[in-house]
Amino acid sequence: MTLPSEAVERVREDVCALHTELLRWNLVTWTSGNISARVPDADLIVIKPSGVTYEDLTPESMVVCDLDGTVVDGRHSPSSDTGAHAYVYRAMPEVGGVVHTHSPYATAWAARNEPIPCALTAMADEFGSDIPVGPFALIGGDEIGKGVVSTLTGHRSPAVLMRSHGVFTIGDTPKAAVKAAVMCEDVARTVHLACERGPVERLPQEHIDALYDRYQNAYGQK
Numbered sequence: 001m002t003l004p005s006e007a008v009e010r011v012r013e014d015v016c017a018l019h020t021e022l023l024r025w026n027l028v029t030w031t032s033g034n035i036s037a038r039v040p041d042a043d044l045i046v047i048k049p050s051g052v053t054y055e056d057l058t059p060e061s062m063v064v065c066d067l068d069g070t071v072v073d074g075r076h077s078p079s080s081d082t083g084a085h086a087y088v089y090r091a092m093p094e095v096g097g098v099v100h101t102h103s104p105y106a107t108a109w110a111a112r113n114e115p116i117p118c119a120l121t122a123m124a125d126e127f128g129s130d131i132p133v134g135p136f137a138l139i140g141g142d143e144i145g146k147g148v149v150s151t152l153t154g155h156r157s158p159a160v161l162m163r164s165h166g167v168f169t170i171g172d173t174p175k176a177a178v179k180a181a182v183m184c185e186d187v188a189r190t191v192h193l194a195c196e197r198g199p200v201e202r203l204p205q206e207h208i209d210a211l212y213d214r215y216q217n218a219y220g221q222k
């Protein structure tokens, strides 16, 4: 297969750099977690190598796979979650990036099999709903991907708490998926702290809808 080498190099650099954001926001420990991105206009993805410490990641160490998760270029074995990421890209053509973390507060909700209730304006802005829990699935193969897709299809939330495992987020770009992972941990922590002080009420649906609409369509620089 002839690779679109300039596009692949750009995505390798982008995916490598984004992994530093997982460290910066304390979303990962040791070698846990991974990011992938779709190569524009090609049936290819770029993903983290498996079990390589974050400090040792380089653009060259990123692994290029096809949409079945088969390695087409790279010196390393790809992430153990490659089958899951590849399944998401096959099933959701609008997705350009996928992120997986074990960020502690969000993963605590996943361990309890509890969705995070949409009880904050920041949560309504970004997620437009509760953050759902997806089914338990063993690591390897595409079972995790199936759970991510079945939970997030038709859902506003770009984040799913995979039961007893951790967070998977999607975005139209890998940066958007990283942002969703950062925001997921932030709201998981705040709602957890609130729950420690007593019952927490979900926002009324009409307020969630209004907040989501404003943030998605009017917030920031247009």
Ligand SMILES: O=C(CO)[C@@H](O)[C@H](O)COP(=O)(O)O
Pocket (backbone or CB within 6 Å): 031, 032, 033, 034, 048, 049, 050, 051, 052, 078, 079, 080, 081, 100, 101, 139
């Ligand atoms: O939880 C898992 C496996 O789903 C991962 O987060 C691993 O902890 C990191 O795996 P590699 O991406 O390094 O293979």
